[in-house]
Amino acid sequence: MDQNARGPFLPLLLVTIAFLGWTIFQTTELVRERSALSQTRSAQATPIGQAQKLRTAADSMFSKTQKLADAGNPNAQLVISELKQRGITVNPNASTPTPP
Numbered sequence: 075m076d077q078n079a080r081g082p083f084l085p086l087l088l089v090t091i092a093f094l095g096w097t098i099f100q101t102t103e104l105v106r107e108r109s110a111l112s113q114t115r116s117a118q119a120t121p122i123g124q125a126q127k128l129r130t131a132a133d134s135m136f137s138k139t140q141k142l143a144d145a146g147n148p149n150a151q152l153v154i155s156e157l158k159q160r161g162i163t164v165n166p167n168a169s170t171p172t173p174p
Contacts, residue, residue, distance in 0.1 A: 140166035 136157065142150035144166065157164060 136162070136164040137166050140164045 139150050139153050143154045154164060
């Protein structure tokens with residue numbers, strides 16, 4: 075028997091240890107990223123809620139202005155025409171809930 079011949083145990087052991095180390099590293103990185111994303115999402119909840127309230131209020135105001143313009147109010151017609159020039163479309167029939 076040749077004394078320099080080695081069995082497959084040591085190379086397989088090294089490959090297995092390397093694979094487990096890589097898997098553990100990837101798992102911890104993914105857990106950290108998930109935690110960071112969760113914190114970012116929770117930090118954005120308040121500003122998003124405020125933006126939705128502002129959007130609802132603006133939609134309500136634009137809808138009422140459109141109704142005034144349709145009724146013949148010249149100032150409201152001017153406001154609506156300026157909004158259209160800026161690319162803002164107004165739907166007077168939009169049912170937007172009032173902000174709480």
